[in-house]
Amino acid sequence: GAVVSQHPSWVICKSGTSVKIECRSLDFQATTMFWYRQFPKQSLMLMATSNEGSKATYEQGVEKDKFLINHASLTLSTLTVTSAHPEDSSFYICSAKQGADQPQHFGDGTRLSIL
Amino acid sequence: DAKTTQPTSMDCAEGRAANLPCNHSTISGNEYVYWYRQIHSQGPQYIIHGLKNNETNEMASLIITEDRKSSTLILPHATLRDTAVYYCIVRRGRWAGGTSYGKLTFGQGTILTVHP
Numbered sequence: 540g541a542v543v544s545q546h547p548s549w550v551i552c553k554s555g556t557s558v559k560i561e562c563r564s565l566d567f568q569a570t571t572m573f574w575y576r577q578f579p580k581q582s583l584m585l586m587a588t589s590n591e592g593s594k595a596t597y598e599q600g601v602e603k604d605k606f607l608i609n610h611a612s613l614t615l616s617t618l619t620v621t622s623a624h625p626e627d628s629s630f631y632i633c634s635a636k637q638g639a640d641q642p643q644h645f646g647d648g649t650r651l652s653i654l
Numbered sequence: 655d656a657k658t659t660q661p662t663s664m665d666c667a668e669g670r671a672a673n674l675p676c677n678h679s680t681i682s683g684n685e686y687v688y689w690y691r692q693i694h695s696q697g698p699q700y701i702i703h704g705l706k707n708n709e710t711n712e713m714a715s716l717i718i719t720e721d722r723k724s725s726t727l728i729l730p731h732a733t734l735r736d737t738a739v740y741y742c743i744v745r746r747g748r749w750a751g752g753t754s755y756g757k758l759t760f761g762q763g764t765i766l767t768v769h770p
Contacts, residue, residue, distance in 0.1 A: 545697070571756065582741075583698065583760040632697045636756070640747055642688065643758060645697035 542566050543635050545646030552623065553654055559619045560649045562633030568613035569635035573643060574606070577630040589616050623653045658742045663765040666736075672729040674764055676742030679723040684747045687718060688758065689727045691738040691766075698741065698760075701727065705747075732768045739763040 542565040550558055562572055571590050575583040587608050589595040595608035605627075607619040616635075620627055630650050634643040659677040666672040678687065686705050690698040702709055702716045704725075709716045715728040729736055741763040745756065 541700075543697075573757075575760075582762055583692075585757060585759070588757065630695075634697070634758075639756065640686075642700045642703060643756075644700055645690075647697045648695070650695075 540566050541637070541642075541644040543569075543633065543644045543646040545633055545649055547649060548647065549650040549652070551652045551654065554624050555622055557619055557621045558623055558651060559617055560631055560633070560651075562616045562618070562635065562646055564614045564635040564637075564644075567635075567637045569616075569637060570613065570639075571636055572610055572616040573634045574608060574616075574618050575632045575634070577632060577648075583632060586618075620651065623651070625653045627651065628653045658744055658761055660740070660742050660761065660764045662762070663767070666729075666732045666766060666768050668734055668768055668770050669731055672732040672736065672766060672768070674727040674729075674740050674742075674766065675724065676727070677724045678742070678744050681722050681744050685744045686747055687716065687722075687725050688743045688745050689714070689716065690741045690743065690758075690760075691736075692741070692763070693735075693738045699738075701740075703745075732766075734768050734770070737766060737768045739765050 544563045546561045574586045577583045586601045587595045587597045589608050589610040591610050597603045610616040632648040634645040636643045688703040689701040692698045704716045718725045
């Protein structure tokens with residue numbers, strides 16, 4: 540149980556384009572989803588917290604107009620990297636949890652490369 | 655959230671128990687101890703969590719000291735597939751209130767290498 544699916548697994552695109560990443564909880568309803576970013580040889584950094592039906596809460600230093608988060612249902616959250624540039628290249632990982640004190644379960648990540 | 659301290663790396667022989675320590679001396683009464691691991695190029699995998707009692711599941715055991723200032727994750731029979739970065743994280747419980755409960759703050763973790 541507690542499976543989180545992330546799509547796509549990897550994407551390569553040109554600078555200036557927008558990229559959408561999907562995060563789905565397959566066998567549970569997720570009241571809260573989280574988006575992280577991980578650069579090579581570094582740890583995960585939380586970007587934003589997303590609650591179903593409300594606006595995402597962004598961590599300090601994360602541009603909300605660049606990283607658009609939509610959590611329209613209890614099983615789906617999307618992250619759109621708008622006007623992506625090479626410095627946005629990273630490993631993006633989502634997680635979801637079923638209830639307030641439940642563990643977060645993570646997707647397998649999306650490796651984004653901007654040329 | 656309380657900060658955790660873990661050794662940078664550890665080695666373990668296949669088939670032996672792997673004991674991964676974590677220091678969280680500033681933990682408060684409303685904070686849980688969580689363990690995750692991350693195998694190369696994958697998302698983190700939840701292992702186990704606890705508040706003050708020792709916990710065991712099919713993956714591991716978590717031993718929390720009585721004063722809650724440190725804990726040990728035990729993988730009873732390590733295999734090569736257990737080679738990963740192991741993260742010990744302290745997380746506020748819901749009843750603590752505020753906006754930061756539920757968040758996980760990842761440190762550098764412990765690189766566990768299981769060798770034949």
